[in-house]
Amino acid sequence: MSWxxxxxxxxxxxxxxxxxxxxxxxxxxxxxxxxxxxxSRWKAPLSALVALPLVLPPTVLGFYLLMLMGPHGIVGRxxxxxxxxxxxxxxxxxxxASMLYSLPFVVQPLQTAFEAIGARPLEAAATLRAGPWExxxxxxxxxxxxxxxxxxxxxFAHTVGEFGVVLMIGGNIPGATRVISTQLYNHVEAIEYPxxxxxxxxxxxxxxxxLLGVYRLRPQGALVAAPADxxxxx
Amino acid sequence: xxxxxxxKLDPTRGACAVALAALAFPAHAxxxxxxxxxxxxxxxxxxxxQFEKDxxxxxxxxxxxxxxxxxxxxxxAPFDVLLAADQATPGKLVTEGKAVPATxxxxxxxxxxxxxxxxxxxxxxxxxxxxxKWKHLSVADAKLAPYGQAASQTLAALKLTDAVQPxxxxxxxxxxxxxxVQTGNAELGFVALGQVQPPDGSxxxxxxxxxxxxxxxxxxxxxxVIASTKVDKAATQFVDYLAGDKxxxxxxxxxxxx
Numbered sequence: 119m120s121w122x123x124x125x126x127x128x129x130x131x132x133x134x135x136x137x138x139x140x141x142x143x144x145x146x147x148x149x150x151x152x153x154x155x156x157x158s159r160w161k162a163p164l165s166a167l168v169a170l171p172l173v174l175p176p177t178v179l180g181f182y183l184l185m186l187m188g189p190h191g192i193v194g195r196x197x198x199x200x201x202x203x204x205x206x207x208x209x210x211x212x213x214x215a216s217m218l219y220s221l222p223f224v225v226q227p228l229q230t231a232f233e234a235i236g237a238r239p240l241e242a243a244a245t246l247r248a249g250p251w252e253x254x255x256x257x258x259x260x261x262x263x264x265x266x267x268x269x270x271x272x273x274f275a276h277t278v279g280e281f282g283v284v285l286m287i288g289g290n291i292p293g294a295t296r297v298i299s300t301q302l303y304n305h306v307e308a309i310e311y312p313x314x315x316x317x318x319x320x321x322x323x324x325x326x327x328x329l330l331g332v333y334r335l336r337p338q339g340a341l342v343a344a345p346a347d348x349x350x351x352x
Numbered sequence: 353x354x355x356x357x358x359x360k361l362d363p364t365r366g367a368c369a370v371a372l373a374a375l376a377f378p379a380h381a382x383x384x385x386x387x388x389x390x391x392x393x394x395x396x397x398x399x400x401x402q403f404e405k406d407x408x409x410x411x412x413x414x415x416x417x418x419x420x421x422x423x424x425x426x427x428x429a430p431f432d433v434l435l436a437a438d439q440a441t442p443g444k445l446v447t448e449g450k451a452v453p454a455t456x457x458x459x460x461x462x463x464x465x466x467x468x469x470x471x472x473x474x475x476x477x478x479x480x481x482x483x484x485k486w487k488h489l490s491v492a493d494a495k496l497a498p499y500g501q502a503a504s505q506t507l508a509a510l511k512l513t514d515a516v517q518p519x520x521x522x523x524x525x526x527x528x529x530x531x532x533v534q535t536g537n538a539e540l541g542f543v544a545l546g547q548v549q550p551p552d553g554s555x556x557x558x559x560x561x562x563x564x565x566x567x568x569x570x571x572x573x574x575x576x577v578i579a580s581t582k583v584d585k586a587a588t589q590f591v592d593y594l595a596g597d598k599x600x601x602x603x604x605x606x607x608x609x610x
Binding site: 184185187188189190204206207285287289290291303304306307308309 | 417419420422423487488490493495496520521522523524531532535536537538
């Protein structure tokens, strides 16, 4: 029982989860900020769209991504026209798919945290002549600190556990798209139970540790509907 | 139960139907749960419908990967019959005492094809494999799927294993191997003839090369009755039916030998 393929799958999974988490925090923060403060009539439809991966079976998401990102799909034609080529069976394709799949796990804790800050600290900062960027960077972000950590941890963990989408668009290529969950699935299918147990144990311990960390951070809350810490008493 | 509904709507015709059924069918009709290898889905549906008409039994089909069915049967899944994609799995069940040895037989021999959705891509002798007209070759996992194993034997026989390796995308089963090609994400794929051959015997869409049987070990697909069945008569009858003339017409039309 060697680590060869399994080790590579573990490393690839960590790399995927890291890239996805960084990109999702960068794109999810403005989106969550907008959702937290807008009164637009687009708020409800957009919130529903963001939450969709929570309820949609991953195989549905994966199947339509396979169609959309394929040579006949809208996304596939665009990426080919841009000279990127096609996304299925590539690491870049997994990143795009995982970002969609983990989107609600990053946006929702951020949004809840921003909402919980309320208008007063930001108004107070404005009266002290803080500009919009300063109000965001020096007031809102520090106050929403726990929401940001929760978002990052959940986005990372959820990407590590991703299975259905990868199975649909991955093509099981070592070093590019063969992640822990698909490797584990293949071990089970091939009746290689000892290897399957080993990977499953890694995922189990990892997932428990992540959730333990999140609950330690916020002992009172439910997972996704995260209350922000310290709505200021000022 | 459609028969029950008919009786409510029209008592006379309903009574006739029941009387006829009593004449034509054995005293009690059983329900047979059959686990079917994904590549054989289309053929199995036709054969099951014919079998139901001929015997009065009901057949419930589940489609999936043979390896998964093995794990489920080990765990006590309520299947009465397994139509596997290989010989190894039913053989293993027999050795373990989980299947009935006397019922074990080859119901179909699969044919491997190199297939493309593009009507102009695949030539008559598979030379396209050596060209750079394609980026991805979709192949079922050789460890999990008999057709994947046949594909890797074919590539080895053609001495192309190393040359095409970087362009191979591995599908979990033969159904997914076809899906990758159908959606155009892979230009080429090794699939089962039974998957692309329309059941009416007409010419398949796209382009294909039927891989000569000399390039890979025969894909013998075995059927067996599961030992824990409670409907052993009906289950054995179904397995026997697969070797009958009516079933063999369907099996051949669907692109298999026997």
